Amino acid sequence: MTPELQELFTFLAFPSVSTDSKHKQDVLSCANWLIEKLSGMGLSTELHETPGHPIVIARNEHSPDKKTVLIYGHYDVQPADPLALWDTPPFAPEIRDGKIYARGATDNKGQMLAHILGIEKTLKEKGKLPVNIILLFEGEEEIGSPNLAPFLEKHKQDLACDIIAISDTGMVAPNTGTLGYGLRGIACAEVKITGPARDLHSGLFGGAVANPATAVAQLVASLHLPDGTVAIDGFYDEVRPLEDWEREMWAKVPGVKDEDFLEVTGSPALFGEPNYSSAERTWARPTAEVNGIGGGYQGEGSKTVLPAEAFVKLSLRLVPDQEPQVILQKLKTHLEKHCPPGVNIEVELGHDGKPYACDPHSDFGKAAQRALKATFPGEPMLIREGGSIPIVQAFQDILGTDTLLLGLALADAQIHSPNENFPIQNFEAGIRLNQALLEELAK
């Protein structure tokens, strides 16, 4: 076993489960191991206590004539349950068929340590790094990073940087360089429709008063045109159109063809905005989804009640350049305008997050592409993702810096599940990728 793999095994052996208070000491031990490792590489380190688990910071000696690169990772992991479904114990790493099996192997210890070892290798080979580096490793990503944003605010000056790199997203296919440059935002709302003062007998009163469950359904139906387009007035006003190169690029991305979406979702058919592929629909087009709807009798059989109230929980996924607060107001206006007669409506606006996109053809974007090309065969795949990563948004909002997403996680890595794994090939490629990346970003 290589010394690099040996170190990964040591890192993986810490059961640094952030959500479980009985692992608090393990999370701290893992942070201390990192401090020791990073100090040993000649970096200056800081362990910052938070109300939860500590944040680890490491830097080389910064020079004003060099670019500053911040690399983010997280050393906490998901719980390993259900333990019985693991072929080997989650915190006793094992190699089978070229893959490292352990909790955190891909998410995120394997990807994160590759960056550390890449830096170590460059330092050994060249005596110094081509850039000013800031390593920021948190221990609370799996519980929603509650202390990261306050930390960024507090240390805004010290963390100022030119570009951020994260390896904690997907690689579209084995051995395929993947650069993520966009994420969808989110805007949530809950609607409550109230009608009669109490549940009514649907025989005695049905027909004379509006039914809140019917009304909530009519309201939801008003959100879309039959072709799947969102019908909220002005919803698409700020949507950045897909560029030709994006459509061409995404058509080449493996694993996200329409038939892949059909298979992965198990839906009877695909359905969405006309004239877009599934990847385009999920990566670059906004949506209005019902996350939950309810009202009246929920049990088995029938109960002839005319319910007093009904609700719907909505979340909109947003894309550049939609502004969540603007869209939420448009949604509220739409809902109030389309509320059927005879009922009252309450719209409660919920949490939101801005959509994110950086330019993969900017100088930093091109540098990342060259690093990927140097590390993996073929052209790198430039993708967006449909979900939201609040950390990226926090970096953008607080530090004002773009993030390059250099994902090494394969679709079958079983992250958050039993038998999580990380190919040795990806680990080794990650080390080389870090070396190439810092070199290219320095240019």
Place this chain on the structure above:
Amino acid sequence: MTPELQELFTFLAFPSVSTDSKHKQDVLSCANWLIEKLSGMGLSTELHETPGHPIVIARNEHSPDKKTVLIYGHYDVQPADPLALWDTPPFAPEIRDGKIYARGATDNKGQMLAHILGIEKTLKEKGKLPVNIILLFEGEEEIGSPNLAPFLEKHKQDLACDIIAISDTGMVAPNTGTLGYGLRGIACAEVKITGPARDLHSGLFGGAVANPATAVAQLVASLHLPDGTVAIDGFYDEVRPLEDWEREMWAKVPGVKDEDFLEVTGSPALFGEPNYSSAERTWARPTAEVNGIGGGYQGEGSKTVLPAEAFVKLSLRLVPDQEPQVILQKLKTHLEKHCPPGVNIEVELGHDGKPYACDPHSDFGKAAQRALKATFPGEPMLIREGGSIPIVQAFQDILGTDTLLLGLALADAQIHSPNENFPIQNFEAGIRLNQALLEELAK
């Protein structure tokens, strides 16, 4: 206290709660008391055991040249809980302000005993009744009459009659003769919409596949036009139009003005089919109501899930001459036709019951009106009701006989609630009503 009230107090003192097995003996004792009472009046009696509580039958000596009248009632009562909310114990009747307070006072012992005592009085006064009488008293009405229909089937011949009378419905206002001649029917269905094989992440997949919760809402929205009219093709084909006399009559009925519906329901506004009053909408027009809708996340806050399935429970209220099975097929056709793309639909048809109406201007109807007029001041109110009474349907289906609903229950009688009560005035009027009714029906 009059001997009649004394007998009602005795009848009310039996805790004949049909749903509670620890009262099984009380229900039986109550039935035996009835047998004793009716036998003592010179009627021939039968106590029929059923798998549940017994059915009591009593008859006078029948003569082929007389009309045969069946009077139905039930001697079982609702549970008295919550006991703490009763001002006096539910099975220790007490008179306050001219009202008898006890469980079953209105529903149905008071109304039922009035018929018995009316017959007794006529027998005492005239030595015989003007009609052949069949008294049918069951002990399972409050648990859905599970053994009544089989009993009717089995004793069809013995129970053959010209007309049925029941006093177990509402009197529209104090001292106001009320004849019910119609009820709505019902037809139930449950719809299940399925989409993806499992709940999906609404960020990763939202936009690419149809959302079953959205689809179920769109399906529900397809059931009505914006003005509240049901949009199912052919839904109104067999609906018997309201007659002019009905609209004129109902406009005079106290307690069912639009403002009364608004107050009783506590709805922010009335809403329903244009050009009908609330009474007309609930008594003579069919509906399509959502009794329950659900799908996706039901808890507090938000969860960004794209649900795998959603459901809606529907019940249609039907009016003459709609056929439940025909309407259910039309509903099914509508739902399948309007199911949005990208999801699968399963429609499960549920229970149904035919609408009911008899002619209040038939010979028997006129006789009932004369009896009401002889008993109460002013013209009797001719009404329908919005709910369904399965017993009336069973009589119609099995015996082929119409039912006259001569209600003595006031809106504030607190039936099924603590402090149920029955005005002495209604009890005494009920006795006179029975005497007049049998006399008029005999003509």
